[in-house]
Amino acid sequence: MKNGELYFSDGMYEKAEMNFRQVVKLAPEHPKVYELLSKTLFQLGRYEEAILSYEKLVKIRPDEPELQFLLADVYQKQGRWLEEEDIYRGLYKLANAPSEVRKEAYKRLISLAENQQRYLEQDQLMAEYEVLFGEDWDVNRNAFYFNMTKRYPDNLDWLNRQANYHLEKGANNWASEIYQNILERDSLRDGAGFMHAKIAKTASEDKDAIAHYEAAMRLMPGLSSPKFDLIDIYHRQMEFEKEISVLEDLLHNNQINLELRLKLADLYMLSSQYNQSDTLLKTASSIKLEEVKGLDELRGKLDLFRGKNQSAIKFYEKVLASKPANEQTEIYYTIARLNARAGNKDQAWKLLQKAISMGFKYKWVIKNDDAWKDYPQRLNMD
Numbered sequence: 001m002k003n004g005e006l007y008f009s010d011g012m013y014e015k016a017e018m019n020f021r022q023v024v025k026l027a028p029e030h031p032k033v034y035e036l037l038s039k040t041l042f043q044l045g046r047y048e049e050a051i052l053s054y055e056k057l058v059k060i061r062p063d064e065p066e067l068q069f070l071l072a073d074v075y076q077k078q079g080r081w082l083e084e085e086d087i088y089r090g091l092y093k094l095a096n097a098p099s100e101v102r103k104e105a106y107k108r109l110i111s112l113a114e115n116q117q118r119y120l121e122q123d124q125l126m127a128e129y130e131v132l133f134g135e136d137w138d139v140n141r142n143a144f145y146f147n148m149t150k151r152y153p154d155n156l157d158w159l160n161r162q163a164n165y166h167l168e169k170g171a172n173n174w175a176s177e178i179y180q181n182i183l184e185r186d187s188l189r190d191g192a193g194f195m196h197a198k199i200a201k202t203a204s205e206d207k208d209a210i211a212h213y214e215a216a217m218r219l220m221p222g223l224s225s226p227k228f229d230l231i232d233i234y235h236r237q238m239e240f241e242k243e244i245s246v247l248e249d250l251l252h253n254n255q256i257n258l259e260l261r262l263k264l265a266d267l268y269m270l271s272s273q274y275n276q277s278d279t280l281l282k283t284a285s286s287i288k289l290e291e292v293k294g295l296d297e298l299r300g301k302l303d304l305f306r307g308k309n310q311s312a313i314k315f316y317e318k319v320l321a322s323k324p325a326n327e328q329t330e331i332y333y334t335i336a337r338l339n340a341r342a343g344n345k346d347q348a349w350k351l352l353q354k355a356i357s358m359g360f361k362y363k364w365v366i367k368n369d370d371a372w373k374d375y376p377q378r379l380n381m382d
Helices: 002-009 013-026 033-043 047-060 065-077 081-092 099-115 119-133 141-151 156-168 172-185 192-202 206-219 225-236 240-252 258-270 274-287 295-305 309-322 329-342 345-357 363-368 376-380
Strands: none
Touching: 002 013, 002 033, 013 033, 033 047, 033 065, 047 065, 065 081, 065 099, 081 099, 099 119, 119 141, 141 156, 156 172, 156 192, 172 192, 192 206, 192 225, 206 225, 225 240, 240 258, 258 274, 258 295, 274 295, 295 309, 295 329, 309 329, 329 345
């Protein structure tokens, strides 16, 4: 077989083939002869024969990705891209395949999609490549989108993809500029509301974000995602009435969303709308299918605000029982404070000492809190 290898390295492929076929007859189980014969047939341009030889070889040595890549090369020469694609997809789906093998399979799939002008698929594969391997695709995706927008200037979807890419990479200014371009070119299309929501995400100022989120809500009142984003901004700006209005709208369309109910109940408390908060918390209790995290704490907080100290104590005691030890300090202080307000002086002072022993550090709060005004010993705290 060494003679055959020498013939092959010298480009004397006919003689190399004759030698390798002789070896096949004499030693059909030889581990390397089919590989050399397959490569020789490929060089001779006899692709169908090379395919048969490689297919036989892959069955004998299924755990060698390099052989499958060689078979894919022959499929490519024959224009049998479906078989070629199947090989790449099989390789990148192998969980135990080396990372370099999976990368190479992805790269070949991307090139195959590009050669066949399957650009949407190419885009998807490039994005997957970056997520899976934590590195940019060899060809900059921004350049790819730029080429697509030049090739298809009337197709705004490619502009949208380019903007989404910039947003994904944190280049908000670029993303915003492209989204604005799309909006200006087609402000009446169905996706205008989405464009406003996307521009809002790129805004550096809350006021600009609010303007675009509100525009998105006007154009697409049934779209929930901008409303949730707008809630966060209103909360940050302490615009509680506006936040309440959006939450009420969301809850109107999703009556059983317990998280929304609890959030709205908390906001009602902050704006002193205690009756509305009480109603929401009661209905939350009646429709819950399992224990709602935070419900008892909100009930206790509401009763605290309303001066119903004994009732609040009961709720906070439930909260205390549900918390791990490292989260109990603040709850102990709250229960101590409620007992002080309720006139349970001994119990209040005992619980206060417990909170301090667990690490409650805000002693200046105790000295200045009216709840402890009947406890002159508080003034001696270090």
